[in-house]
Amino acid sequence: MRYAYYPGCSLKSSAAEYETSLLAMCQALDIELAEVPDWNCCGATPAYTVDPIVGVGLSARNLVWAEDEGLDVLMPCLGCLKNARKALLKLRDDGYRQATRAALGRELRGQVRVLHPLEALVVDLGLDRVEQRVTRPLTGLKVAPYYGCYLTRPPVDYDSPENPQSLERLIEALGAEPVQFSYKMKCCGGGIFLTQEDAALDLGHRILTRARAEGADCILLACPLCDMLLDAYQVKINPRFKVKHNMPVLYFSQLAGLAFGLDPKDKALGLGRRVVSVQPVLDKLAQEAARIERKARQRG
Amino acid sequence: MALNETRIVAGIESPEFVSVIQSIPGGEKILACIQCGTCSGSCPTGDKMPYTPRHVMRMLQLGLEDEVMRSDAIWLCADCYTCTLRCPRGIKVSEVMAGLRTRAIAGGYARPRDTAFHRNFLSIVKRYGRTYEAELLLRYNLRLNPFRLLKQIRLGLAMFLHGKVGLLPELLHGRGEVRRIYETADKWPRR
Numbered sequence: 001m002r003y004a005y006y007p008g009c010s011l012k013s014s015a016a017e018y019e020t021s022l023l024a025m026c027q028a029l030d031i032e033l034a035e036v037p038d039w040n041c042c043g044a045t046p047a048y049t050v051d052p053i054v055g056v057g058l059s060a061r062n063l064v065w066a067e068d069e070g071l072d073v074l075m076p077c078l079g080c081l082k083n084a085r086k087a088l089l090k091l092r093d094d095g096y097r098q099a100t101r102a103a104l105g106r107e108l109r110g111q112v113r114v115l116h117p118l119e120a121l122v123v124d125l126g127l128d129r130v131e132q133r134v135t136r137p138l139t140g141l142k143v144a145p146y147y148g149c150y151l152t153r154p155p156v157d158y159d160s161p162e163n164p165q166s167l168e169r170l171i172e173a174l175g176a177e178p179v180q181f182s183y184k185m186k187c188c189g190g191g192i193f194l195t196q197e198d199a200a201l202d203l204g205h206r207i208l209t210r211a212r213a214e215g216a217d218c219i220l221l222a223c224p225l226c227d228m229l230l231d232a233y234q235v236k237i238n239p240r241f242k243v244k245h246n247m248p249v250l251y252f253s254q255l256a257g258l259a260f261g262l263d264p265k266d267k268a269l270g271l272g273r274r275v276v277s278v279q280p281v282l283d284k285l286a287q288e289a290a291r292i293e294r295k296a297r298q299r300g
Numbered sequence: 301m302a303l304n305e306t307r308i309v310a311g312i313e314s315p316e317f318v319s320v321i322q323s324i325p326g327g328e329k330i331l332a333c334i335q336c337g338t339c340s341g342s343c344p345t346g347d348k349m350p351y352t353p354r355h356v357m358r359m360l361q362l363g364l365e366d367e368v369m370r371s372d373a374i375w376l377c378a379d380c381y382t383c384t385l386r387c388p389r390g391i392k393v394s395e396v397m398a399g400l401r402t403r404a405i406a407g408g409y410a411r412p413r414d415t416a417f418h419r420n421f422l423s424i425v426k427r428y429g430r431t432y433e434a435e436l437l438l439r440y441n442l443r444l445n446p447f448r449l450l451k452q453i454r455l456g457l458a459m460f461l462h463g464k465v466g467l468l469p470e471l472l473h474g475r476g477e478v479r480r481i482y483e484t485a486d487k488w489p490r491r
Contacts, residue, residue: 009430009431012470013431013433013464013465014433014464014465015464016464038473040429040430040472040474040478041425041431043422043425044431045379046417046421047422047425048402049398049401049402049405050415050419050422051402053484053485054422054481054482054485057481057484057485058425058478061477061478099488102484102488103480103481103485104477104480104481105477149378149379149380149381153380153382153384154384154385155385161385162385185382187344187378187382189344189345189378190378191378191379191380192345192375192376192378192379194417194440195413195417196345196376198348199345199348199376199378202348203344203345232455232459232464233455235454235455235458236454236455272462273462273463274462275458275459275462275464
């Protein structure tokens with residue numbers, strides 16, 4: 001399987017471990033990624049807000065190469081993916097088509113498929129293939145699946161927008177136990193954490209609190225914006241609400257890498273780059289593995 | 301106007317504004333809103349807004365352009381799409397909110413604190429082709445309130461120690477192409 005790969009700005013800076021773990025995960029699954037040459041910023045939230053034509057133009061420029069090559073575009077950042085989907089929709093309007101043609105100096109047919117890596121795993125590859133690749137099942141680990149907003153809204157074909165299950169099934173394929181997490185689709189405020197910090201901190205705090213209440217050892221997510229809020233911003237949430245969340249937060253690709261047998265210290269997994277330490281997760285995995293081994297020895 | 305104040309509106313204040321809302325893709329059915337409150341109940345920041353989404357929809361039906369455009373409600377919207385997913389009348393509330401934000405900026409209603417981030421972000425992307433977080437955060441905080449920078453130090457340090465802050469901007473070969481997108485948009489005739 002081969003995809004064009006559009007990382008987006010975050011994956012080259014604050015979410016670099018998402019990129020390295022994603023590349024490692026794809027390599028383990030024989031998924032080939034070809035990075036879009038000279039890609040530009042998708043414009044995040046400001047582009048569409050200030051001028052939709054800029055928003056469409058920025059996303060369109062990133063899709064041109066993949067369309068020429070006949071490749072689907074893997075977009076790990078849900079902000080960028082949402083913008084790309086929006087652009088493709090708006091390009092059905094003649095006005096936007098003309099403006100984009102003038103801006104780029106060429107036509108974008110708009111027939112390219114854009115998708116999140118999770119969709120690639122669930123729909124294109126199949127989770128049974130993921131399960132087959134697991135060499136170190138994450139037995140005993142209770143994982144809260146966090147979808148956030150843009151994995152399932154606006155609705156996608158492959159999962160329910162009101163009670164999605166694809167992350168739960170991925171977690172199970174990796175050998176871990178998904179936790180019933182009623183806030184799994186509640187917005188974290190990732191889109192407004194710079195402009196409306198108080199609101200975003202409150203949302204993050206509620207999600208972290210809920211995950212803990214449901215008995216989760218860690219939260220699994222799929223977007224660098226959500227990650228900023230739920231991982232790094234614990235530094236701000238804790239003093240604001242006078243708590244100590246200490247909730248490990250991981251990208252799905254990092255957990256997958258662990259389950260595929262990668263060393264926790266492997267730089268590609270990037271566990272050391274987590275602001276909140278994931279040592280409790282590693283400890284629990286080690287404990288569970290030891291327990292299973294003891295039982296096996298008792299029997300044998 | 302707080303939630304517990306009442307303003308009696310005798311009829312539609314501005315029919316032209318209602319037409320503007322109806323011209324936003326997703327806002328065509330604004331007059332079909334039955335005020336069920338599902339959007340407000342779903343909204344993650346609704347409890348912080350001076351007007352909840354439901355309230356805003358009602359104000360739009362009545363053409364209360366000024367109040368809506370000046371409110372914080374549209375800037376507290378997190379663009380999460382839950383309201384749009386659930387609206388039983390098929391109103392794309394998220395698209396309407398986004399349309400209101402765009403018009404608030406274009407119409408000069410938005411305050412600097414609502415647009416400082418956007419303008420900074422866009423000018424950086426225009427220059428480099430990609431985001432440059434360090435400059436963005438520096439400019440944004442200096443523009444709004446330099447003392448905010450001090451508050452960010454703890455988080456900034458945590459991120460820096462974890463290698464999450466890029467010190468230098470990435471420069472695109474196709475920077476000129478990105479600039480051309482902006483320039484085309486600037487000159488494009490609008491409805």
